[in-house]
Amino acid sequence: MLAKLWYDGWQDAHAAILPAELARARTRESFAERMTGALADVRVIGPRGAPSGFAMLKGDELYQFYVASEARGAGIAATLMADAEAQLSxxxxxxxxxxxxIGNVRAARFYEKCGWYLARTMVNRLDTVDGPFDLEIWRYEKRLAHR
Incomplete structure (x- = not known):
């Protein structure tokens, strides 16, 4: 279920704005494999079997953040973001x-609303089934309070 949520969310947010060669490499199977390998760093919100969203951490990065389209506007994203920030802290x-x-304006507005700021653009090396893929992205940062 998580891999489906991730795949659907990626298609919704990224398929139209990212290079076609990356979209071809982002198959349903690739999302399932990556999710399986990262489950220890994933937090889920929503009922078992019907997740509303998830956050995946990787080192000091909020690596993946997705909310199901039908769950948007209900405060789930803010709750999930606060939890991810607390975990990182x-x-x-x-x-x-x-x-x-770059071009995912809806996500950028949400991150800024949560106190993240656009630090710079950078090239992010993505792993794909076809090998590494370099993609220029917006890098957002946030200073966290220590717990």
Whole structure:
């Protein structure tokens, strides 16, 4: 269910604004494989079997953040973001970062509303079934309070 939520969310937010070769590499199977490998760093919100959203951490990065389209506008994203930030802080992260696809204005507005700021654009190396893929992204950062 999580991989489906991730795949559907990626299609909704990214398929139209990212290079076609990356979209071809982002198959349903690739999302399932990546999710299986990262489950220890994933927090889910919503009922078992019908997740409303998830956040995946990777080091000092909020690596993935998705909310199901039918759950948007209900405060779930803000709750999930607060939890992700708390987890990063508990890990001792002083400044967290996340990658936002250039052109994903809806996500960028949400991150800014949560106190994240656009630090710069950068090239992010993505792993795909076809090998590494370099993608220019917006890098958002947020200074976290220590717990």
């Amino acid at each position: 508990e890990r001792g992260v002083g400044t967290a970062w996340l990658a936002c696809a």
